[in-house]
Amino acid sequence: MSSPHPKRWLILGVLCLSLLVLVVDNGVLNLAIPSLMKELGATPADIQWIINAYMLAFAGVLLTVGALSDRYGRRRFLVIGLALFGGASLIATFAQTPAQLIACRALMGFGGAFLMPSTLSIIMNVFDQSEQRKAIAAWSSVLMVGGIAGPSLGGFLLDHYWWGSVFLINVPISALAIAASLLLMPESRGLPRPIDLVGAVLSTGGMVALVWAIISLPERGWTSPAVLATALIAVVMLTAFVLWERRTPHAMLPLWLWRQRNFSGASFSIVLMSFSAGGLLLMLTQYLQFVLGYGVLQASLALIPYMVAAIVFNGLGATLGKKLSNRAMVTIGMLVFGAGFLVLTRMTPDSGYGLFISGLMVMGVGGGLVAPAAYASLMSAVPPDRAGIGSALNDTVQQTGGALSVALLGSVLSAAYSAGMPESVPAPARESIAAALALGDPALARTAKVAFVDAMASGMIVGAVGSVAAAIVAWALLRPIETPPQADLSTEPLAEAYGKAGG
Secondary structure, three states, rough: OOOOOOOOHHHHHHHHHHHHHHHHHEEEEEHHHHHHHHHOOOOHHHHHHHOOOOOOOOHHHHHHHHHHHHHHHHHHHHHHHHHHHHHHHHOOOOOHHHHHHHHHHHHHHHHHHHHHHHHHHHEEEEHHHHHHHHHHHHHHHHHHHHHHHHHHHHHHHHHHOOOHHHHHHHHHHHHHHHHHHHHHHOOOOHHHHHHOOHHHHHHHHHHHHHHHHHHHHHHHOOOHHHHHHHHHHHHHHHHHHHHHHHHHHOOOOOOOHHHHHHHHHHHHHHHHHHHHHHHHHHHHHHHHHHHHHOHHHHHHHOHHHHHHHHHHHHHHHHHOOOOOOOHHHHHHHHHHHHHHHHOOOOOOOOOHHHHHHHHHHHHHHHHHHHHHHHHHHHHOOOOOOHHHHHHHHHHHHHHHHHHHHHHHHHHHHHHHHHHOOOOOOOOHHHHHHHHHHOOOOOHHHHHHHHHHHHHHHHHHHHHHHHHHHHHHHHHHOOOOOOOOOOOOOOHHHHHHHHOOHHH
């Protein structure tokens, strides 16, 4: 392998900035919901589409865009993604109707799909194997920082400005990242393969249907004809996609990657980790606000120690990865992550912040140990000329695991809460702790808090089981990293600037 890029650490900073704007925006939006309903006249159904339009667009085109970035250039797609995301954010600030904002959110989803896979694939190309874990640790820390910083920033903006400010903040950051990308990053691309149009159509349709079915579960239920029909469409289209990819000579998705133990093992571990953690914030923010009585900003700030623990142990995980195998790191980290869930099962309405943050910090330690090793294992199994589609697959499995988590753990939380409430209380109070507290009855409020915390324990047990399952998968499948297959650089001279042949 040739020397790593001399500006690689500056490039990493630009990539982290690009990713941060994406992650922060999604965290900010949830806080803007009351303002959107009041100032824009959005109905609950509109709010669902404002949130879901982004997810559907993002998940639908992710694989296709990842494959195209390998062909046409990863820096190019990063810049396009930033331009789409920033431009759509600017238009969103002038939205006069919910329909206009929904359209902007869909365009932001397209931008995110261009942007996110490019960040990780470029990291794998500008850093050599000895530094990749450290770079990935910084990249994955941004995912955690954004998840906490989003609500904090959103709370500040909404306290001082109008709802459009949560979108306007994306514009200067996107513009800065575009300028820095064009100045600092050389282009990289894989081998010039024909475009797999059939694969693109099948994967896009299948993923849109799958994500729609998953995000519709909490509201419509398992037996809803619409959910069942959409899930069937997803199964048919994704099965057809796999069959097509097996027979076409120019497959968009190299299915042989799944025969690589490090790729499949890391993918399944990441899915299970995302499933375990995806619904966690949903439960914990409600605990902080409804049980402990925190305000929105105070609740987001209460999560900072968790973020710090995760970032510190992300860095430690990158260092330990030089001494311990990825197999050991992911296994140990997921067991520690699961232990954090078990700590949280001990919470009561009176246990307060101490036990809450102790469990979260244990989870931060575990997640920090897992992330660099899991992502390095997955991407090390991908040939350098396929880094874009490999990164897109990583993003896809995370999104799928997270969406499943929110849907399933949300259903578990809701069902367990309702079951724990007495039959004699008003119907709205049996459905929602917020409704129970709004009635102003101290005895009912106490009953609702007990029922909610007991329901959370059920969700935490599900998360612990998912964590242990991820540890078992990692131990069974992951193996020491080998140098990935060499790309034929004779047909892609720009790739040499990245020193990408050694992965």
